[in-house]
Amino acid sequence: MFKSRLLASVALAALCLPVAALSPGLPLGVSTVQAQTASVSFQLFFDQLEPHGVWVRHARYNYVFCPTGVEASWRPYTEGRWLYLEDRGWYFASDEPFAWATYHYGRWFADRNLGWCWVPGTKWAPAWVSWRRSDNVVGWAPLPPDNDGYAVAIEVSRRELPEGYWVFVPTERFVEPNLSVSIVIGSDQPDYFVQTEFLGPVVIEGDVVVNNVIEVAYIEQVINEQVTVYEAEPVADPAEQSVNGDAQAVLIFDQDAAEPTEAVAPSEPVEETNAAATIETEGGTAGATVDLEVESGAEAITPEASAADQPADAAPPAEPSDTTPVAPGEPAAEDQAEDATAPSEPADGATQPPATPDAPTEPEAPAADAEAPDQPSEPAAENPASLPAEGNDAECPPEAMVDGECRLPPDQPAAEPDVDAPAEPAPAADTAPAPDAAPAPDVDTAPTADPAAQDDAAPDASAPPEEPLCPPETMVDGECPVQPEDPVTP
Numbered sequence: 001m002f003k004s005r006l007l008a009s010v011a012l013a014a015l016c017l018p019v020a021a022l023s024p025g026l027p028l029g030v031s032t033v034q035a036q037t038a039s040v041s042f043q044l045f046f047d048q049l050e051p052h053g054v055w056v057r058h059a060r061y062n063y064v065f066c067p068t069g070v071e072a073s074w075r076p077y078t079e080g081r082w083l084y085l086e087d088r089g090w091y092f093a094s095d096e097p098f099a100w101a102t103y104h105y106g107r108w109f110a111d112r113n114l115g116w117c118w119v120p121g122t123k124w125a126p127a128w129v130s131w132r133r134s135d136n137v138v139g140w141a142p143l144p145p146d147n148d149g150y151a152v153a154i155e156v157s158r159r160e161l162p163e164g165y166w167v168f169v170p171t172e173r174f175v176e177p178n179l180s181v182s183i184v185i186g187s188d189q190p191d192y193f194v195q196t197e198f199l200g201p202v203v204i205e206g207d208v209v210v211n212n213v214i215e216v217a218y219i220e221q222v223i224n225e226q227v228t229v230y231e232a233e234p235v236a237d238p239a240e241q242s243v244n245g246d247a248q249a250v251l252i253f254d255q256d257a258a259e260p261t262e263a264v265a266p267s268e269p270v271e272e273t274n275a276a277a278t279i280e281t282e283g284g285t286a287g288a289t290v291d292l293e294v295e296s297g298a299e300a301i302t303p304e305a306s307a308a309d310q311p312a313d314a315a316p317p318a319e320p321s322d323t324t325p326v327a328p329g330e331p332a333a334e335d336q337a338e339d340a341t342a343p344s345e346p347a348d349g350a351t352q353p354p355a356t357p358d359a360p361t362e363p364e365a366p367a368a369d370a371e372a373p374d375q376p377s378e379p380a381a382e383n384p385a386s387l388p389a390e391g392n393d394a395e396c397p398p399e400a401m402v403d404g405e406c407r408l409p410p411d412q413p414a415a416e417p418d419v420d421a422p423a424e425p426a427p428a429a430d431t432a433p434a435p436d437a438a439p440a441p442d443v444d445t446a447p448t449a450d451p452a453a454q455d456d457a458a459p460d461a462s463a464p465p466e467e468p469l470c471p472p473e474t475m476v477d478g479e480c481p482v483q484p485e486d487p488v489t490p
Helices: 002-016 042-052 190-195 216-223 272-282 303-308 333-341 366-371 426-430 451-457
Strands: 053-058 062-067 081-085 089-093 107-111 115-119 129-133 137-142 167-170 197-201 203-205 208-210 229-234 242-244 249-252
Touching: 042 053, 042 062, 053 272, 089 249, 137 190
Parallel strands: 081 229, 229 249
Antiparallel strands: 053 062, 062 115, 081 089, 107 115, 129 137, 129 197, 137 167, 203 208, 242 249
């Protein structure tokens, strides 16, 4: 019996030990905490924040909250102070009416048109920020969304943020009760951004967000006094949040929120295209962040931006043209028309007779060469214009033929016997390219009829007629009669 009571006493004592004593691997000043189960609806955000800003139906993040009743130069995490919670790290305490939600759930982003706006999230944190510091300056910046839609993921990406996202204070003033007096905007003092080292965002430990990147020992060393450590006391109503300095306790509303359904929405959301004017009218930061460098993961997609962001080289579709496209290697239609109507210039200035439709194309014409495979020329032998003069009986009347020879009257001199020497066009027909064959590379060497030789065969009308061998009245059948020989005188 005594042994059983002893074991029961030991077990009870073990349950009463602090959790940190059972977890020696945890860092100093951090103890394990129980993750909150989802017990809050997004409707709580929509209803309680509506009097303090404008809910905007956003193309990228569903619904976002843009605070009003603030200065145009306002930005998140500037109106308040930093308190250190024993199990959560640096907690941002503020009296702003929207602080309980916007500084401990979700993410912030700077929209060029709407200004600073908040994306609702499901997980509570002492603050959703990233940190920088040097030996004498501390800086922080609100974390932008990592994904489209609501901030329902607990993961945090470790990435650098633009200079304009950051605010800085001298380290000795980091725990002052009103930071807005000492805060310096990063873009107003670029040296602070350059001189400080990027430390990273809040830390995820299991299912709990811990904001202890800035060491308490570092702050205590600079301010030369001990930092007050507060106890976190959960409350069920956001309106009950407060700081009790005497008891060194902070009343926090840290319940996780359930991921919303499509039915959960603000009662009077404003469309994104009209939101900037509404925010400006009610006193927000619309237009104040237009010169702020946009964080790559937080730029909003507006209806206007979706059309303006199209690539510059995306040319509009070409309008149909009346010009028929020309196949490669084929001359344009205008060039073909000119080649078809313009007469070919003869070589050496000689006059060339007009070609018939079936006449072969001169090799000097480029357009004809290009069309030779599609339009083969007719054989040259079928062209009566190119027949030689030899054998053409039409040139000599039958009555002038005597013993197989043409005996023309004096006014019709016979053609010179060497006229029948022009080159026969038959070889040209033999060397003409076939319809499917390419033109011969050396077309100039093909034997063709010489126009100059044909000209030589034509009688010259300007030349004087030849003297007849005998008087015309003595000619018989076109010939001079044979004169009898004079008798030989003995």
